Amino acid sequence: MRKVSIILSLLLVSLDCWSQNKQILYNFTAVPQSMMTNPGADYEYKFYFGVPFLSGISANVGSTGFSAYDLFADNGVDFNTKLRNVIFSSNSGDKLVVNEQIEIFNGGFRVGDWGNRGYVSFGMYQEFDLFSYVPTDPLIFVLDGNQNYLGKSFNLGDLSAKAEAVSVLHLGFHKKVKENLIVGGRAKIYTSGYSATSTYNSGYIYTSPSNVNNVYDQIIYSDLQLQTSGVSGYIDDEKKYNDAKDIIKNAFIGGDLGLGFDAGVTYYPKKNIQLTASILDVGFINHSKDVKTYNFKGIYDYQGISPDFVNPNNSESIIDAFKKAIPMDTTHVSYTTWRPIKLNASYQYSFQDGRGGGDCNCSNTENKEYQNAIGAQLFMMTTPKTPMTALTAYYRRSMIQNHLNLKATYTIDSFSYSNLGLGLSGTIGAFNLYLMADNLLKYRDVSKANSLSFQLGLNFVFKDKTE
Secondary structure, three states, X not given: OHXXXXXXXXXXXXXXXOOOOOOOXXXXXXXXXXXXXXXXXXXXXXXXXXXXXXXXXXXXXXEOOOOHHHHHOOOOOXXXXXXXXXXXXXXXXXXEEEEEEEEEEEEEEEEOOOOOOEEEEEEEEEEEEEEEEOOHHHHHHHHHOOOOXXXXXXXXXXXXXXXXXXXXXXXXXXXXXXXXXXXXXXXXXXXXXXXXXXXXXXXXXXXXXXXXXXXXXXXXXXXXXXXXXOOHHHHOOOOOOOOHHHHHHHHHOOOEEEEEEXXXXXXXXXXXXXXXXEEEEEEEEEEOOOXXXXXXXXXXXXXXXXXXXXXXXXXXXXXXXHHHHOOEEEEOOOEEEEOOOEEEEEEEEEEOOOOOOOOOOOOOOOOOOOOEEEEEEEEEEXXXXXXXXXXXXXXXXXXXXOOEEEEEEEEEEOOOOOEEEEEEEEEEOOEEEEEEEOOHHHHHOHHHOOEEEEEEEEEEEEOOOOO
């Protein structure tokens, strides 16, 4: 239990930041970082570079089924009561997701002549992901025990969570292959500093009364596994890491390597209609450094008075029998984790202030001829169970000769049906500043929000003199 507690503590400490839907940034080509959501975005400034460590900072946290207010509201209700209400109102499909990302450096430049232009982008960023389903049945068992649940099978398969800190070095290229078609790709090298994965668990706890009074038949079947990389030093007694520099260093430059790629496309079927699509993070990481896997596999069948494993005065024979039936087995075998794949697709209709005509300037990133656009975006991401999805409607507006751009969004997903977001990008000379946030209606009391995200960054963007 001590080791499990340390693992959970490490995950919680890492919450300085997995719903990675960046619906405001996607296709918001006034911001160079939009290429990170679609390597085939219609972006053709001469070149740009981001301010190191400040060009892209984002955080996203969300939970379905409950909010921080439900647990910590100062309303006179006892915390234990609030905790019970949250647990009993949740189900095993509810989830907690956290994502943090910091760009270390980022840049891009145009290559080729007017008739054969391409665009190269490059950079490196650090990212932390945490994804966990709410383990409803195990929490109820821990909270209430089994006395009032005779005949109920508590599902240990509800335990499903993963967390990983990675750094990503990337190199991308996109090209306008036709006047109305742009395609792009990006290669990625992943380095993982910390990883903890426990997703394919099974088992149950089942208790039923026997024919003898006060005697129970309790069966515990466990097939649980926790795979770790880079964290055994925090768990094992014989090894401790107290140097903050080592912790930060491992978070940014880990020892486990992986490969991946992104791909994207932008297509104009008509002069003012745009279709886009992208697939991101198709890749894997091979964990071989400081790896340790904890296995709890076996069957414990007990007949008698319901055993108490917490009471220190309890018979050692019961605890010993349990440990013998379901031992903790540790191995040091490398394993592979797959990155969560993200899919994006969008439709956009552009128009002038008075919905005037004009030919589409498809080679111009900002589509200066069309100062307004409305559109819709679909987002999907793989998870250990069912994919996460989100649908966004948006309005984009360019003002002050494209020096100020805004994008307003309305998103429906599993976290909220009333998510309003706003993104602003301003350019003065070559200096570009952008700021984005969603779920704005909840900022009156953020504790009641089921999800929140923000993004900000500083870049230097250089255009052709004709732009």
